Amino acid sequence: MVKEIERAGLPVVHICTITPISMTVGANRIVPAVGIPYPLGNPKLPAADEKALRAQIVENALAALQTEVSGQTVFE
16 A cells, blocks of 8 residues: 555655564555554653654654655664
């Protein structure tokens, strides 16, 4: 699905917990997530820290979305 959306001219960021799978499906912009049950958070963290973690992942994804890539790139 990611490749088809990009083929239509829309950049896509794939936020995922297992980056090798994203590489296999051909995603060009890959942002690692936290973990399988909570990809965009960590409920064990205090609320303020979890909010900061979520913001960091989303900001990383937005930066990746604005970055020109010529192939598969993982944005740490």
